[in-house]
Amino acid sequence: MAFGDNTARAIANIQQAAYRQAPHNLEAEQALLGAILVNNEAYYRVSDFLKPDHFHERIHQEVYKTVGELIRLNKVATPVTLKTFLNAEIDLGGMTLPQYLARLAADATSIINAEDYGRTIYDLAVRRSLIGIGEDMVNVAYDAPVDMPPREQIEEAERRLYEVAELGRYDGGFQRFADALLTAVDMAANAYKRDGGLSGVSTGLADLDKMMGGLQRSDLIIIAGRPGMGKTSLATNVAFHIAKHYRSEQMPDGAKQTVDGGIVGFFSLEMSGEQLATRIIAEQSSIPSYKIRRGDISEHEFAKLSDAAREMQAIPLYIDETGGITIAQLAARARRLKRQRGLDLLVVDYIQLLSGSARKSEGRVQEVTEITTGLKALAKELNVPIVALSQLSRQVENRDDKRPQLSDLRESGSIEQDADVVMFVFREEYYHKNKEPRPGTEEHLKWQTEMEQLMGQAEIIIGKQRHGPTGTVQVQFDAEVTRFGNLAREDRMPSRT
Numbered sequence: 001m002a003f004g005d006n007t008a009r010a011i012a013n014i015q016q017a018a019y020r021q022a023p024h025n026l027e028a029e030q031a032l033l034g035a036i037l038v039n040n041e042a043y044y045r046v047s048d049f050l051k052p053d054h055f056h057e058r059i060h061q062e063v064y065k066t067v068g069e070l071i072r073l074n075k076v077a078t079p080v081t082l083k084t085f086l087n088a089e090i091d092l093g094g095m096t097l098p099q100y101l102a103r104l105a106a107d108a109t110s111i112i113n114a115e116d117y118g119r120t121i122y123d124l125a126v127r128r129s130l131i132g133i134g135e136d137m138v139n140v141a142y143d144a145p146v147d148m149p150p151r152e153q154i155e156e157a158e159r160r161l162y163e164v165a166e167l168g169r170y171d172g173g174f175q176r177f178a179d180a181l182l183t184a185v186d187m188a189a190n191a192y193k194r195d196g197g198l199s200g201v202s203t204g205l206a207d208l209d210k211m212m213g214g215l216q217r218s219d220l221i222i223i224a225g226r227p228g229m230g231k232t233s234l235a236t237n238v239a240f241h242i243a244k245h246y247r248s249e250q251m252p253d254g255a256k257q258t259v260d261g262g263i264v265g266f267f268s269l270e271m272s273g274e275q276l277a278t279r280i281i282a283e284q285s286s287i288p289s290y291k292i293r294r295g296d297i298s299e300h301e302f303a304k305l306s307d308a309a310r311e312m313q314a315i316p317l318y319i320d321e322t323g324g325i326t327i328a329q330l331a332a333r334a335r336r337l338k339r340q341r342g343l344d345l346l347v348v349d350y351i352q353l354l355s356g357s358a359r360k361s362e363g364r365v366q367e368v369t370e371i372t373t374g375l376k377a378l379a380k381e382l383n384v385p386i387v388a389l390s391q392l393s394r395q396v397e398n399r400d401d402k403r404p405q406l407s408d409l410r411e412s413g414s415i416e417q418d419a420d421v422v423m424f425v426f427r428e429e430y431y432h433k434n435k436e437p438r439p440g441t442e443e444h445l446k447w448q449t450e451m452e453q454l455m456g457q458a459e460i461i462i463g464k465q466r467h468g469p470t471g472t473v474q475v476q477f478d479a480e481v482t483r484f485g486n487l488a489r490e491d492r493m494p495s496r497t
Helices: 002-018 026-038 041-046 058-072 097-106 111-143 150-166 177-193 206-212 231-244 273-285 289-294 299-312 327-340 364-382 394-398 412-418 428-433 442-454
Strands: 220-225 247-250 256-260 264-268 317-320 345-349 386-391 421-426 457-465 471-478 483-486
Touching (some): 026 058, 026 097, 026 111, 041 058, 041 111, 111 150, 150 327, 206 457, 206 471, 220 231, 231 264, 231 317, 231 345, 231 386, 231 483, 264 273, 264 327, 273 289, 273 299, 327 364, 345 364, 364 386, 364 412, 428 442, 428 457
Parallel strands (some): 220 421, 264 317, 264 345, 345 386
Antiparallel strands (some): 247 256, 421 457, 457 471
């Protein structure tokens, strides 16, 4: 008997699944359209988040779309004006379209309920999208091609889920100026409490922090330079400094809030994680990386190396060394890191090694535009600064003054436009070294004197800054251990007694 009951229950479940309809609410769709047809002002209550595709019934999609087009043209949308733009021959359960529109208007509820009906329709559309994504995930998992790894399917599912979450969401729109004012005052208060009095995250370079106020949340910061200038070194120095000084406090709701420093995600598209770690450990231990790689170190240096490695193990710096990823994959991984570990700074080394979803026929400039726009949108979404490295074109080499400028950025239009800050790394020492004249000559003595003055110095040139000044910051650079530091100045010297 129990066996028979189980069989009957299983058959009932199969039948229920077979006849189960996608979630929708026909009455809510009719009530909203009726309210709009009676009073077009109701359209403005839902148009920010509700799109035609969110309606379940095809005829309702057409009606809502046409209503929107008429209202945007400053025309009145009523059953009378609508019927000339829609197929009047459609049979709607024994009613013609004009009759159906008239019935919608006649049965309309108050405009006050329009937004509630709109949200109901939107939420049901999201659920239908989730069902579609789930079905596709199951089908692809069953029939995945040989060259499609599971990780790729996971990232595609994450991308589609994010699109569902973002497209048409109804938490945007205008905010009161008073609310924005409170946010600005909170930022100033946090800056007052933070070490160094910065509104953003400290880079560890005092003069750069003074000019920028630290790295600001939701900013896209471009670090550009020719090969050999040290742009990757600057990015790793800043990333490590921020991760090393990470300090958090627990909020009343149990969540952690960063007080100083931060959790760092580093996309190393060119170097492996091991190469990046070698750079950082060389900087921290003051042992050149080439000596570390060759094992050409003394017992004392190995002890320093071990101490530095032990100290570095606890810092919240996470590296993704996958090469050739798309901007969509990068965004999915960054979101996952923030969700699982937290995130206060994202570094991308470098833009030209990312790829977009644009077709190759559209050109590289279009692809870079998609990448920079995506990085800026991601910075705003995650509310963290994103530091992205970029190459410079070779036209720098053709000038007598090798100092870079905004026009030297490769595919410069979109990079310059989307970035909040553009800074260039420049070391005159690098170029002057290649101009060495024949030893023993007067020119060589002059060259040697100039070389000694330039040795160990670098310039960080801020070519663009939306909310601050532009200019040049002088810093120290130790090429052997790829370390940037504050330049010694009189005002930083200890006071003489």
